[in-house]
Amino acid sequence: xxxxVIDRIQSEITENPVMLYMKGTPMFPQCGFSARxxxxxxxVNVPFKTANVLEDPDLREAIKQFSNWPTIPQLYVxxxxxxxxxxxxxxxxxxxxxxxxxxxxxVAAE
Amino acid sequence: xxxxxxRLEAVLQQTFAPSLxxxxxxxxxxxxxxxxxxxxxxxxxxxxxxxxFRGMSRVERHRAVHSVLGGEFSDGLHALALTxxxxxxxxxx
Numbered sequence: 001x002x003x004x005v006i007d008r009i010q011s012e013i014t015e016n017p018v019m020l021y022m023k024g025t026p027m028f029p030q031c032g033f034s035a036r037x038x039x040x041x042x043x044v045n046v047p048f049k050t051a052n053v054l055e056d057p058d059l060r061e062a063i064k065q066f067s068n069w070p071t072i073p074q075l076y077v078x079x080x081x082x083x084x085x086x087x088x089x090x091x092x093x094x095x096x097x098x099x100x101x102x103x104x105x106x107v108a109a110e
Numbered sequence: 111x112x113x114x115x116x117r118l119e120a121v122l123q124q125t126f127a128p129s130l131x132x133x134x135x136x137x138x139x140x141x142x143x144x145x146x147x148x149x150x151x152x153x154x155x156x157x158x159x160x161x162x163f164r165g166m167s168r169v170e171r172h173r174a175v176h177s178v179l180g181g182e183f184s185d186g187l188h189a190l191a192l193t194x195x196x197x198x199x200x201x202x203x
Binding site for chain 2: 031033054069070071082083084085090
């Protein structure tokens with residue numbers, strides 16, 4: 001049985017080196033936790049793609065199951081689940097986030 | 111009816127035998143936001159310091175906490191801000 005939403009997630013995290021599942025959009029985040037991750041990704045200056053789970057209830061449920069993670073936002077780098085707002089914030093503060101992005105070959109935006 | 115904070119504390123205490131546990135109800139700060147409810151008890155901030163986290167990655171630690179609090183998420187819990195450290199990591203902060 002293939003589930004189209006799971007297929008969508010799988011291809012999004014494969015095709016986009018930095019993929020963020022969030023509430024709202026980078027311009028208009030609808031939640032403080034999503035806003036913070038957008039802010040951090042903008043600060044480290046890497047290109048990223050986002051999906052707005054509020055526009056798609058199926059996606060919102062599917063991503064929680066797919067990642068085995070109950071909350072939004074969720075960040076993927078090169079197909080690997082990194083974590084939510086707390087983890088991204090901790091990794092940013094310790095410098096690990098930029099290290100990870102470098103290691104994974106994600107280069108800064110122009 | 112005990113508060114959600116009390117329930118969270120009890121479960122975490124029992125599971126992780128923390129050397130430090132602080133559960134803060136942040137719901138009032140999120141009033142009117144998505145996921146908030148008039149009756150509150152939706153947003154929590156937890157600091158948990160435990161030997162149990164030794165050797166676990168960040169994602170593993172969070173999942174360990176989520177898994178014991180699973181039922182709360184299906185019962186109106188909306189957001190958990192988690193700081194999960196070993197005693198050594200906490201001492202370095």
